[in-house]
Structure formats: C-alpha cells, structure tokens
Amino acid sequence: MTLTTPADTPPREGRRPALGLRPDVRNLSLLGVLAALVLVGGLTRPAEFLAASNLQLVLTQASVIGVVTVGMTFVITGGGIDLSVGAVVALASVWATTLATQEFGFAGILFTAVVVGLGCGLVNGLLVAYGGVVPFIATLAMLASARGLALQITEGRTQIVTVPSVLDLGLPDSYVLGVPPLVLVFAAVTAAGWLLLNRTTFGRRTVAVGGNPEAARLAGIDVRRQRLLLHLLSGLCCGIAAFLLIVLSGSGQNTNGNLYELDAIAAAIIGGTLLSGGRGTIAGSVLGVLVFTTITNLFALNNLQSDVQQIAKGAIIVAAVLVQHRTARDPH
Amino acid sequence: MPATSRRHLLLGGAAVSAGALLTACTGNEPQGQGQAPAGSAAPAGDEPGTPVTIGFAGPQADHGWLNAINENAKRRAAAYSDVTLEITEGSNDTAAQIGQVQTLINKKVDVLVVLPADGKALTQVGLQAMRAGIPVVNLDRIFASPQAYRCWIGGDNYGMGLNAGRFIGERLKDKPDATVVELAGMDSLELTKQRTQGFDDALRNYPNIRKVARQAADFTVESGQARMAQLLQAQQRFDALWNHDDDQGVGALRAIAQAGRKDFLMVGGAGARSAMDAIKADDGVLKATVLYPPTMAASAVDLARALGRKKGIGGLSELEVPASLTLYSAVVTKENVDEYLPTGFH
Numbered sequence: 181m182t183l184t185t186p187a188d189t190p191p192r193e194g195r196r197p198a199l200g201l202r203p204d205v206r207n208l209s210l211l212g213v214l215a216a217l218v219l220v221g222g223l224t225r226p227a228e229f230l231a232a233s234n235l236q237l238v239l240t241q242a243s244v245i246g247v248v249t250v251g252m253t254f255v256i257t258g259g260g261i262d263l264s265v266g267a268v269v270a271l272a273s274v275w276a277t278t279l280a281t282q283e284f285g286f287a288g289i290l291f292t293a294v295v296v297g298l299g300c301g302l303v304n305g306l307l308v309a310y311g312g313v314v315p316f317i318a319t320l321a322m323l324a325s326a327r328g329l330a331l332q333i334t335e336g337r338t339q340i341v342t343v344p345s346v347l348d349l350g351l352p353d354s355y356v357l358g359v360p361p362l363v364l365v366f367a368a369v370t371a372a373g374w375l376l377l378n379r380t381t382f383g384r385r386t387v388a389v390g391g392n393p394e395a396a397r398l399a400g401i402d403v404r405r406q407r408l409l410l411h412l413l414s415g416l417c418c419g420i421a422a423f424l425l426i427v428l429s430g431s432g433q434n435t436n437g438n439l440y441e442l443d444a445i446a447a448a449i450i451g452g453t454l455l456s457g458g459r460g461t462i463a464g465s466v467l468g469v470l471v472f473t474t475i476t477n478l479f480a481l482n483n484l485q486s487d488v489q490q491i492a493k494g495a496i497i498v499a500a501v502l503v504q505h506r507t508a509r510d511p512h
Numbered sequence: 513m514p515a516t517s518r519r520h521l522l523l524g525g526a527a528v529s530a531g532a533l534l535t536a537c538t539g540n541e542p543q544g545q546g547q548a549p550a551g552s553a554a555p556a557g558d559e560p561g562t563p564v565t566i567g568f569a570g571p572q573a574d575h576g577w578l579n580a581i582n583e584n585a586k587r588r589a590a591a592y593s594d595v596t597l598e599i600t601e602g603s604n605d606t607a608a609q610i611g612q613v614q615t616l617i618n619k620k621v622d623v624l625v626v627l628p629a630d631g632k633a634l635t636q637v638g639l640q641a642m643r644a645g646i647p648v649v650n651l652d653r654i655f656a657s658p659q660a661y662r663c664w665i666g667g668d669n670y671g672m673g674l675n676a677g678r679f680i681g682e683r684l685k686d687k688p689d690a691t692v693v694e695l696a697g698m699d700s701l702e703l704t705k706q707r708t709q710g711f712d713d714a715l716r717n718y719p720n721i722r723k724v725a726r727q728a729a730d731f732t733v734e735s736g737q738a739r740m741a742q743l744l745q746a747q748q749r750f751d752a753l754w755n756h757d758d759d760q761g762v763g764a765l766r767a768i769a770q771a772g773r774k775d776f777l778m779v780g781g782a783g784a785r786s787a788m789d790a791i792k793a794d795d796g797v798l799k800a801t802v803l804y805p806p807t808m809a810a811s812a813v814d815l816a817r818a819l820g821r822k823k824g825i826g827g828l829s830e831l832e833v834p835a836s837l838t839l840y841s842a843v844v845t846k847e848n849v850d851e852y853l854p855t856g857f858h
C-alpha cells in the first residue's frame with residue numbers, strides 16, 4: 181500500500197524532484213493492459229484494428245470523456261468529487277445549440293458552452309468551498325438541476341446544429357497532418373493539465389488540500405479558494421467537452437453525457453488517482469480513458485453485443501485494479 | 513487593494529453581461545414556422561355532442577418521439593370543441609405515474625388515455641380505473657392484462673423491422689453477395705429485440721443478402737455517433753444499413769460524414785422531421801425511414817372521445833370501438849415523403 185505523507189506540503193514532488201515524467205508502477209501496469217488489448221485487436225481483426233483510421237477513431241471517441249476526466253482528476257486529487265460532469269456537459273451542449281445561440285455562429289456556440297460549464301463549476305465550487313455542503317451532495321444537486329434545465333431548454337427535442345464551420349471541424353478535411361482537431365484539443369488539455377498538476381504551485385496546493393486539508397490550512401494555503409478553483413476547472417473541462425461533443429454529434433440533446441461521471445471517476449481511479457484525495461496522475465487518467473475506449477472499439481470491431489461488452493468491461497476493470505495492487509505492493 | 517477590487521469589479525461585470533447574453537440564448541422558437549401541423553384540421557363528418565373529459569398520463573417527454581406524443585394528444589383534443597383534456601405532468605417514475613393516474617380517477621374523468629412508463633408495472637392502476645367504470649385507452653406500451661384496458665392502440669415494432677428488411681431486400685435483391693449492417697436501439701428493451709427479429713425474418717427471404725454486423729446504441733445522438741463510427745471502421749464495405757431510431761440517426765449520419773462514406777443506402781426508423789427532410793433532399797445515404805407514428809396519441813384521443821360518447825369510430829361498420837389497434841409501420845421514401853412530412857417530429 182502506498183503511504184502518503186500529506187503533512188509536508190508537496191508530498192509527492194518532494195520525494196522525486198525533476199523527474200515527473202517517470203511513469204509510476206500503476207501507469208506501467210495500465211500500459212500493460214493497453215498493450216494486451218492492442219495484441220488481441222491485432223490478432224482478431226488485424227486489417228481494421230491496426231489501421232491508422234482506427235487510431236484516429238479511438239482517439240476521437242476518447243477526446244470528449246478524456247477532457248472531462250482531466251478535470252475530474254483535479255477535483256478528486258483535491259479531496260473532492262464531481263458527480264455533475266455528465267449533466268453539465270448535457271446542459272452546456274444544449275444551451276450552446278439553441279436556435280438563438282446558433283445565430284452567433286462558431287464563436288457563439290464555443291463561448292456559450294465554455295461559460296455554461298464555468299458557471300456550473302462556479303456554483304458547485306461556492307457550495308462546496310463556502311456553503312459547507314459536502315461535494316457529493318452539492319454536485320449531486322447540480323446533476324439533478326442541470327439535467328432538468330437541459331430538458332426544459334430542449335423540451336425533449338434534438339437540437340440539430342446547422343453551423344457549417346462547427347460541423348466541418350469533425351470532417352477529415354480539417355485534420356492537421358492526419359490528426360483530428362478534436363484529438364488536438366484533447367492533447368492540449370492533457371498537456372496543460374499535466375503541467376498544472378506537476379509543475380505549478382496550484383498543482384502542489386491541490387495535492388496538499390486533498391491529502392490533509394487541515395495541514396494545508398496551517399501551511400498557509402487558502403483551502404476554500406483552492407476548492408472553488410478546482411470546481412471551476414472541472415466546469416471549464418465540461419464546457420470544452422460539450423463543445424467537442426457538439427462537433428462530433430452535430431447536435432445538442434438533454435440525454436448527452438449520460439453517466440460520464442461514472443466513466444470519468446472509473447478512468448481516474450484505475451489510472452492511479454486516490455479516491456480519497458492527495459494523489460493524482462493525469463497520465464494515468466488518460467491511460468484509463470484510452471483503455472476504456474479501446475475496449476469498446478475492440479468489442480465493436482468483433483461484433484460482440486452489448487451484454488457481452490458490459491460483462492467483459494466489468495471484468496477488465498477488476499482485473500486492472502487487482503494487477504495494480506499487486507505491482508504497487510511489490511514495486512521491484 | 514484597489515487593484516484587486518477593480519479586478520473583482522471587472523470580473524463581476526463580465527460575469528453579469530455573460531449571464532445576460534446567455535439567458536438570451538435559451539430561445540428556441542424557430543422563425544417563420546407556419547405550416548399546419550398534423551391532426552389540427554377538424555375531424556370531418558363528426559358533429560360536436562356530449563362533452564367528454566379525457567385524462568391523459570404519459571412518461572416524461574425527454575425524447576423527441578415522446579414529446580411528439582404529448583403534442584399530438586393536445587392538438588387533437590383542441591380540435592374537438594366537446595373534449596376537455598386533463599393532462600398530467602409526465603413522469604418516468606412508476607410510483608409517481610400510478611399516483612397521477614389515481615388522481616385522474618378521483619377527478620372522475622370520463623375516459624383515460626395512459627402511456628405507461630412501464631406497461632407491466634401500471635397494470636394494477638389500469639384495472640382500478642376499469643373497475644371504477646372509467647374506460648382506459650392503453651397507448652403503445654401494453655398492460656400485462658387485457659382486463660386493464662378497454663382498447664389498446666400502438667405501434668408495431670416487429671413490423672418496423674419487417675418493412676425495413678423488405679425495403680432493403682427489394683433494393684438489393686439483384687446484387688450478388690450483398691451485405692447489410694444494423695444499428696439497433698437500446699438492447700435492454702424488448703422492442704429492440706422485436707425490431708431486430710422482424711428485420712432478420714424479412715432478410716431471410718433474400719438468400720443473396722447477409723447481415724454482417726449489429727451494434728446497439730441507446731436512442732441518443734451521442735451513442736448513435738459513437739456506435740456508427742465503430743461499425744464503419746469494422747465494416748469497410750457494405751451495401752445497406754438499418755438504423756432503428758432517427759434520433760440516434762442524427763449522430764449516425766454525422767459519423768458517416770466524418771468517415772467520408774457514401775457507398776451504401778441507409779434506412780431509418782421512427783419518422784423524425786430531420787430524417788424526412790434528408791430523404792426529401794435525397795443528397796445523402798438516407799433513402800427511407802420506417803414509421804413508428806406518434807400520431808397514435810391523436811388517434812388515442814379519437815378513440816377516447818368515441819368511448820366517452822359511447823359510439824363506434826367512423827370508417828368501420830362496428831358499433832363499438834375495437835379492443836386493439838396495431839398501426840402500420842409505413843416506409844417513407846422520396847416518393848411519398850410530402851404526405852408524411854407534417855407528422856415528422858423534432
């Protein structure tokens with residue numbers, strides 16, 4: 181078991197300076213799982229699975245939930261939880277695709293998605309940091325309200341996007357050197373998240389607040405402000421993800437982002453982020469997302485039906501976590 | 513300190529104006545939408561008579577088709593001067609819906625129209641209404657016992673699959689070794705199994721056609737895009753696609769555009785307005801959609817009114833309203849799309 185020492189402010193960084201890129205044991209075992217999946221894919225459907233177009237597909241499908249997971253990783257590392265991410269993605273995608281918003285074109289849609297995400301994050305953050313509501317309840321309330329508001333705006337309708345510049349972003353013509361723009365955004369958010377968590381005071385404060393809030397407070401960190409900022413960050417990620425989803429699906433629907441909270445939490449946890457806070461890894465979270473997306477892709481290519489997919493997915497999660505625990509216990 | 517407060521002021525101002533701008537952005541009224549919706553014309557040859565109060569209970573309209581159900585019922589009731597519609601707020605919670613139906617029973621409405629969130633779970637309350645002397649029109653999702661309703665009206669899921677399969681079969685019957693793929697709806701619902709069964713049964717009549725892949729989405733645009741993208745990667749070449757639901761079809765069509773594929777024909781399901789527009793424009797892969805008509809809610813109001821007035825329905829020789837009506841899953845193509853366009857839902 182890992183032993184966290186939250187008392188000294190930057191617990192993780194203190195022990196291993198400068199080499200933040202060094203993959204930790206959990207990431208390595210997750211890479212092993214990913215490699216095994218690629219092997220199975222390469223053996224069962226080599227022509228389709230190993231094609232460049234499939235890599236583009238997997239990364240594109242991972243981008244929406246991937247961006248959400250980066251935000252979730254921060255909140256969990258800071259000792260919180262955000263159950264509202266799926267509902268916030270739904271609300272932002274719906275608000276950004278109303279006929280009134282679409283009149284403002286590309287910029288209007290992007291702006292609305294991001295600001296609605298930030299707004300929800302702000303409410304979550306204020307409730308958690310200054311209202312004294314536990315994160316589980318505050319974000320659960322946001323989940324309910326945001327879904328309700330999304331339903332009220334759409335009246336159950338599917339809002340189809342007719343702004344060509346938004347739709348074109350998902351087409352092969354927009355690929356930059358073979359990389360879809362959505363994947364570029366995902367990569368940029370991942371890189372920014374990694375830098376923020378591992379290379380800035382903000383990141384160290386997040387780890388400190390998550391590890392031991394009382395010690396962090398005594399060390400002079402404004403714990404409340406930090407929690408507010410973490411929820412704002414998660415809201416921002418949801419807003420960006422909502423925009424990516426609009427590009428991908430060409431529409432806004434109140435059912436969007438269904439169960440994202442579970443997918444994002446699961447990806448972060450199997451990636452090696454501690455659910456109790458104080459320890460987080462962006463690289464691990466992204467690996468977790470890629471494992472899930474690759475599983476879905478692998479099953480779909482082999483034409484396995486949803487019942488088999490769900491059973492196998494559950495088994496793979498348990499297996500991945502068990503393998504991690506073994507390797508973590510015996511690091512050599 | 514003054515610098516900070518000015519920054520706060522600026523931030524606050526920006527937040528307020530962003531908020532004002534955003535609130536203006538929730539508007540969703542399409543401009544210049546003036547066409548007459550389906551079922552708004554006053555039903556012909558039927559003089560107003562004894563006033564009838566109809567109680568209507570349906571699930572939460574969180575999906576285009578269910579929303580169209582509510583709209584069809586309201587519009588039809590408004591077209592009759594002798595009908596009052598008592599409509600409850602939709603609910604997906606079985607307990608809440610039972611409560612709503614009981615409220616309508618206590619209000620002593622003349623006839624009930626119930627679209628249960630879960631047919632089996634609402635059987636008891638249907639029985640209760642029938643025992644209280646209130647005839648129940650069971651809409652689409654069927655109760656577990658025929659004693660719980662006076663008349664059932666609903667769509668034909670097996671027929672949807674059958675007609676989709678026949679349409680594709682006729683288009684591909686002269687093509688040797690033709691292949692089709694299926695993008696199904698939610699696999700946890702029985703109706704999805706029925707649609708797939710009908711589709712498979714129809715294809716069995718065409719020995720040259722083989723179904724090579726099937727994936728299930730869950731009726732949402734997002735899942736339609738995700739599943740279709742995978743199907744397109746798995747099957748680099750096929751001749752036809754049947755998609756169970758036009759809402760998820762919006763996402764499936766995006767995935768097809770994103771993959772740059774045009775080499776097959778696609779048939780949709782349910783009958784959304786966006787699908788019908790695409791069929792009419794005939795500029796993509798979507799060539800037809802198989803109906804699961806939401807106008808059944810309007811017909812349910814017709815049936816309820818006839819029951820309330822103790823009369824049969826026009827066009828049939830029967831003195832009584834039939835015990836069950838299964839609607840036909842018509843195939844909408846470019847040739848007949850104008851006829852069905854007004855019934856397309858958003």
